[in-house]
Amino acid sequence: MIRSNTKSKPWAGKTLANILSERMGACPDAESLNNEVLIPFATALERICCKRGYVLNIYGETSNIVFTGDPDDSEEIYMMIENYLASREESSS
Numbered sequence: 424m425i426r427s428n429t430k431s432k433p434w435a436g437k438t439l440a441n442i443l444s445e446r447m448g449a450c451p452d453a454e455s456l457n458n459e460v461l462i463p464f465a466t467a468l469e470r471i472c473c474k475r476g477y478v479l480n481i482y483g484e485t486s487n488i489v490f491t492g493d494p495d496d497s498e499e500i501y502m503m504i505e506n507y508l509a510s511r512e513e514s515s516s
Contacts, residue, residue, distance in 0.1 A: 443460065450456040472479060472490045481488040489500050
């Protein structure tokens with residue numbers, strides 16, 4: 424016999440992607456999306472990765488997430504991406 428957890432029933436059948444999509448969709452602009460979903464997600468990811476000693480470079484179909492655990496790396500990686508995106512804009516103009 425399989426017992427279900429009644430506390431989890433309101434979310435039954437929903438994946439994390441669906442939950443995040445709903446919350447993201449409720450954000451009217453980029454600032455609220457950043458403050459209400461992205462920063463809390465990144466904070467949770469950082470806490471778990473740091474606690475477990477992970478270094479991540481996640482390659483998505485149209486996005487990337489990097490975690491090194493080092494604030495200096497964070498700034499450097501951010502600037503690399505900003506420079507890359509700026510160079511793409513310049514070459515397409």
